[in-house]
Amino acid sequence: MKRYGLIGYPLSHSFSQRYFTEKFQREGITDCTYSNFSLASINELPAVLADPELRGLNVTIPYKQQVLPFLTAMSPVVESIGACNCIRIDGASRVGHNTDVVGFERSLVKKLGSHHQQALVLGTGGASKAVEWVLDQLGIVYRMVSRSPRPDTGDLGYDDLEPGLVACYTLIVNTTPVGMYPKVDDYPPLPYEALGPRHYLYDLVYNPERTQFLQRGAARGAVVENGHEMLVLQAEESWRIWQERA
Ligand SMILES: NC(=O)c1ccc[n+]([C@@H]2O[C@H](COP(=O)([O-])OP(=O)(O)OC[C@H]3O[C@@H](n4cnc5c(N)ncnc54)[C@H](OP(=O)(O)O)[C@@H]3O)[C@@H](O)[C@H]2O)c1
Numbered sequence: 001m002k003r004y005g006l007i008g009y010p011l012s013h014s015f016s017q018r019y020f021t022e023k024f025q026r027e028g029i030t031d032c033t034y035s036n037f038s039l040a041s042i043n044e045l046p047a048v049l050a051d052p053e054l055r056g057l058n059v060t061i062p063y064k065q066q067v068l069p070f071l072t073a074m075s076p077v078v079e080s081i082g083a084c085n086c087i088r089i090d091g092a093s094r095v096g097h098n099t100d101v102v103g104f105e106r107s108l109v110k111k112l113g114s115h116h117q118q119a120l121v122l123g124t125g126g127a128s129k130a131v132e133w134v135l136d137q138l139g140i141v142y143r144m145v146s147r148s149p150r151p152d153t154g155d156l157g158y159d160d161l162e163p164g165l166v167a168c169y170t171l172i173v174n175t176t177p178v179g180m181y182p183k184v185d186d187y188p189p190l191p192y193e194a195l196g197p198r199h200y201l202y203d204l205v206y207n208p209e210r211t212q213f214l215q216r217g218a219a220r221g222a223v224v225e226n227g228h229e230m231l232v233l234q235a236e237e238s239w240r241i242w243q244e245r246a
Pocket residue numbers: 061100103122123124125126127128145146147148175176177178180204205206227228230231232234
């Protein structure tokens with residue numbers, strides 16, 4: 001049996017386990033299993049890695065950075081952004097990848113127009129690093145928006161988001177958990193009246209399907225997308241990496 005799984009904490013409702021279990025059933029894959037490993041501390045990881053049948057892991061909050069010392073090699077993206085969400089395991093070899101980057105890029109570009117040249121990225125946590133990397137690759141100029149912007153970084157605060165400024169930044173990516181179930185009435189404090197049909201609002205949140213952030217953008221005619229497709233694409237990219245010939 002080839003074993004795969006997800007490490008994180010807490011893992012109350014994991015998209016990945018359901019996704020891979022259904023995928024294995026759908027595609028008649030009978031020699032693989034996918035489990036949740038809810039680890040209260042990263043120090044519990046060696047016990048998981050000791051399983052000789054383990055072939056790959058996904059990594060989620062809060063371990064995307066803490067897992068780096070356990071890798072024997074990393075992809076250039078992981079080296080650059082310092083976050084890993086996928087590990088390929090071959091015996092003693094543990095290579096770290098970041099498939100959030102692939103998932104976000106492939107999903108984002110589907111609705112991206114040539115006029116989406118300037119972006120605001122809301123939030124400065126783990127997921128924002130993958131978003132920054134993709135925007136850099138696509139040559140899109142961006143400003144980070146934080147609740148506590150450090151003066152030396154050039155990041156904006158939410159109070160800086162005047163309508164005139166928001167009108168110019170036609171791509172806005174929410175990487176904060178604001179609006180996520182169960183707090184579905186919350187939304188990032190933006191001057192939504194400044195949005196229009198040239199705007200593209202991308203929310204990494206996927207539950208609910210349409211957050212208040214996306215609803216308010218759509219009401220102004222903006223193009224909108226949630227994080228569900230990104231989630232599916234990152235899972236499929238993980239699978240591709242695990243199945244690649246050595
Ligand atoms: N669709 C996908 O495939 C996918 C992949 C990864 C993550 N996600 C989602 O993306 C979201 C963020 O994940 P993450 O790993 O980056 O989380 P995180 O490390 O906790 O960071 C989120 C950032 O959002 C900001 N933030 C947090 N709480 C906030 C609040 N109450 N109001 C305003 N800003 C707040 C903070 O930035 P500041 O302190 O600078 O304001 C924080 O650093 C989660 O909802 C996660 O489920 C989706």
